[in-house]
Amino acid sequence: MALKITVIGTGYLGATHAAAMAELGFEVLGLDVVPEKIDMLTRGEVPMYEPGLEDLLRRHVSGFEGSSGRLRFTMDFAEAGEFGDVHFVCVNTPQKHGEYGCDMSYVDAAFSSLAPHLKEGALVVGKSTVPVGSADRLTGLLPQHAELAWNPEFLREGFAVNDTLHPDRIVVGVNSDRAEELLREVYAKPLAEGTPFIVTDYPTAELVKTSANSFLATKISFINAMAEVCEAGGGDVAKLAEAIGYDERIGHKFLRAGIGFGGGCLPKDIRAFMARAGELGADQALTFLREIDSINMRRRGAMVEMAREALGGGAFLGKRVAVLGATFKPDSDDVRDSPALNVAGQIHLQGGQVTVYDPKGMDNARRVFPTLGYADSALDAVRGADIVLHLTEWREFRELDPAELAKVATSPVLLDGRNALDSSLWRAAGWTYRAMGRPSA
Template identity: 85%
Template sequence: MALKITVIGTGYLGATHAAAMAELGFEVLGLDVVPEKIELLSQARVPMYEPGLEEILQRHVAGIEGSSGRLRFTTSWEEVGEFGDVHFVCVNTPQKHGEYACDMSYVDSAFASLAPHLKAGSLVVGKSTVPVGSAARLAGTLGEGVELAWNPEFLREGFAVSDTLHPDRIVVGVESERAEKLLREVYAGPVGEGSPFVVTDFPTAELVKTAANSFLATKISFINAMAEVCEAADGDVVKLAEAIGHDERIGKKFLRAGIGFGGGCLPKDIRAFMARAGELGADQALTFLREIDSVNMRRRGAMVEMAREALGGGSFLGKRVAVLGATFKPDSDDVRDSPALNVAGQIHLQGGQVTVYDPKGMENARRLFPTLAYADSALDAVRGADVVLHLTEWQEFRELDAAALGEVAGERIMLDGRNALDAVAWREAGWTFRAMGRPRA
């Protein structure tokens, strides 16, 4: 008999996982405690921008014309317990207010609510990013005859659907052959396509996600630290990155210097990792992550100072600043801990008249920074601006007509905070062009 799958929590991770499981052929029931989310998803709509997700929902949500009907949503724990064989817990683990540690209250609540309704023989699978040691503790909250596994997620915003259906690896922390067998059945499609299936114990599975994010953060902050050195020595960080990227031990990916990383995962994950290492008495092993975090935050301030210098080195008062980008990365509407909005906010607080444009993140940006001005297009944002800051590397911004923007700008000064624009093309169009970690001309 085919496995029936439930997904607990239908935020970014959960909604994507539920849709992908239906796409892989399973009957799926998603649960959330927020009725508005369930109502939206039951109409095959999502509260966030993620390419391809609504199309999959349209194909599978019950009640949608032409759908397979394999995917439903509910607020009932009883229904979930009765329905499912494998239960994926996909709730959020945000950073605690005023602390580095992550907030486990949503995970703990999900397990406490689910446990009384589970059938004997069920498998609960944690996908949330949690401190190492959490799985062993949570296993003790489940009833007799119910097993736990840990299966960390590695989703990249903007590529989440593909990352779920065609993962570059599947990691499962298990304590029995039966749990491994069930998860091999769940992921038979991707494994059949060649996705590696890595079987570990609980602690290793929990560490994989935070270790991967810490390595990625280290690589990004390393090249940003090199940008600082290049600025001091009049070197070119783009050429430096190209040269070291040819070394197979290093590789070319994530060596683009700029204003650093943000979002809802990378910053909070490395901070939570440091906090947990301290609790385990291994804090010295991760002290380097403090500097990684520091370099990352410092680049935002460097962008503000670059803008100040471009405007003559004085006050931002009365100066009109156009900011291209609000999301923390392209192909997403996520503005959580966005370096772009952080820079825009700093300049605004120092008296600048800041106007922001982003292809997908405007609504979320307005909610977070209601005092900033917002434009409906890049052209409108740049109109009359004394300086333009490129802070999120959307394809739309790489394809901008520099000459057309120059016609409406107050001053033709472009500062590239992502090293993604063609410096030659902008200079040929009459712009003063500067980028982080690069020579002035």
């Protein structure tokens, strides 16, 4: 008999995973405790922007032409327990308010609500990013006739559908051969494509995601630290990154200096990792992550000061500032801990008249910073601006016509906070172009 799958939590991770499991051929039931979210998904709408996800959803939710009908949604844990053979827990694990540690209340609630309804032999699979040691504790919340596995997610916003259907690796922490066999069945199609399948114990599986995020954050903050040195010494961080990137031990990826990382995962994950290491008595092993976090946060202030300097070194009061980008990265509408929106907010709070434009993040940005100005296009944002800040590397911004923008700006001054624009094109159109870590370029 074919496996039936439930997905507990239908946010960014859960909605993507549910649609992908249906695409892989399984009957899937998604569960959430927020009725508005369930209503949206049932209508074939997603509560966030993610390329390709809505189309994937509508291929499998009933009511759409050609739909497989393999995907539906509920708020009933009893229904989920009766339906599913394999239950993926995909709920959020935010940072605790006022602390570095991870808030496990949503995970605990999901396990406690699901546990009484699990069938004999059910497999519960955690996908949420959790502190090491959580799986061992959560096992105690499940009945003896159910099993637990841990299967960390590695989704990149903007590429989540492809990352789920064609993952670069699948990691499973299991306690039995049966759990491994069930997960091999779930992921049979990716495995047939050659995706590596790594079987570990619980703690190792829990550590993989936080370790990967910590390494990525370290690489990003390293090149941003080099940008600080280049600013002080007159070097060019872009050429520096190019030169060291040819070393195959280092590589070119994630060596673009800028205003740093943000989003709902990287910052909170490295902080939770530090907090958990402290609880385990291994805090000295991760003290370097405090400096990684510090470097990252300094980049935001550095951009604010660079803008102040470009405007003559005085106050922002009365100055018109155009900000291109609000999301923490392109191909997403996510503004959580967005460096771009943080910079815009800082300048606004210091008296600047800030106007923001982002291709997908405007509604979310307005909710976070309703007092900022918002424009319907890049051209409208730049109109009358004394300075333009490029803070999210959307393709739309790389394809702008600098000459057209120069006609409407009060002063054609551009600060590239992502080192992503073609400086020669902007300078040829009359712009004063400046990028972070490149004082002499």
